[in-house]
Amino acid sequence: ETGVTQTPRHLVMGMTNKKSLKCEQHLGHNAMYWYKQSAKKPLELMFVYNFKEQTENNSVPSRFSPECPNSSHLFLHLHTLQPEDSALYLCASSQGGVQNEAFFGQGTRLTVV
Amino acid sequence: ILNVEQSPQSLHVQEGDSTNFTCSFPSSNFYALHWYRWETAKSPEALFVMTLNGDEKKKGRISATLNTKEGYSYLYIKGSQPEDSATYLCASSAGDSSYKLIFGSGTRLLVRP
Numbered sequence: 001e002t003g004v005t006q007t008p009r010h011l012v013m014g015m016t017n018k019k020s021l022k023c024e025q026h027l028g029h030n031a032m033y034w035y036k037q038s039a040k041k042p043l044e045l046m047f048v049y050n051f052k053e054q055t056e057n058n059s060v061p062s063r064f065s066p067e068c069p070n071s072s073h074l075f076l077h078l079h080t081l082q083p084e085d086s087a088l089y090l091c092a093s094s095q096g097g098v099q100n101e102a103f104f105g106q107g108t109r110l111t112v113v
Numbered sequence: 114i115l116n117v118e119q120s121p122q123s124l125h126v127q128e129g130d131s132t133n134f135t136c137s138f139p140s141s142n143f144y145a146l147h148w149y150r151w152e153t154a155k156s157p158e159a160l161f162v163m164t165l166n167g168d169e170k171k172k173g174r175i176s177a178t179l180n181t182k183e184g185y186s187y188l189y190i191k192g193s194q195p196e197d198s199a200t201y202l203c204a205s206s207a208g209d210s211s212y213k214l215i216f217g218s219g220t221r222l223l224v225r226p
Contacts, residue, residue, distance in 0.1 A: 004156070031212060033212075040218075041218070042117070042202075042215075042216040042217055042218045042219070043157075043202065043204075043216040044216075045213055045214065045215075048210075048212045048213065050212060055210070055212055056210060056212055056213055058213075090156075090157070096211075097210075097211035097212040098144055098145040098147070098206040098211060098212065098213070098214055099144070099145055099162070099164060099211075100162065101147065101159035101162050102147070102157075102159065102214070103156075103159070104149075104156040104157045104158075105156055106154075106155065106156045107156070
């Protein structure tokens with residue numbers, strides 16, 4: 001039990017579908033993150049939210065739309081994705097910023113067909 | 114562009130061997146250096162967060178050092194065990210943000226019984 005839960009664990013979607021990834025943390029942290037790991041690439045930061053406010057958008061295409069309704073929940077809404085968006089999407093949380101460790105969920109393995 | 118480099122990419126050792134990996138990062142605007150262990154089908158798990166030049170941290174058989182002036186960190190594993198088999202990720206703060214971590218590609222360690 002990491003304290004950060006992601007659903008679903010696996011998702012297959014067509015390029016015209018709309019789906020959402022969900023992340024929930026039970027650690028009382030103020031910051032939440034979306035990371036992407038594509039095959040043979042490092043973990044890449046997508047978005048950061050601090051106290052529900054977006055503080056980082058790492059030049060992510062608009063077909064990825066994050067939502068943070070409160071400090072415990074984070075969503076990533078997906079629409080009109082491309083096959084190259086297939087990847088592992090990891091959610092994380094931390095108390096404060098980089099001075100503290102991040103706690104990760106187990107990820108959603110996304111396949112776009 | 115901030116690059117975090119890790120070497121080697123992969124490493125196979127015999128049970129009982131001691132081993133070490135390297136992480137190099139730009140030394141300008143440094144704030145924090147993270148090490149994570151990522152086992153297959155699990156979440157990345159924090160090992161160390163280091164911020165001070167000359168810092169040395171230890172957790173059981175694993176230890177890490179930090180040189181912020183020359184921009185490198187070493188991770189040491191003493192007496193490797195099969196359960197140490199995992200990918201070890203290093204991440205450095207981005208300098209322009211207190212929430213942004215840049216990850217290296219990782220070192221994949223396999224410990225043979």
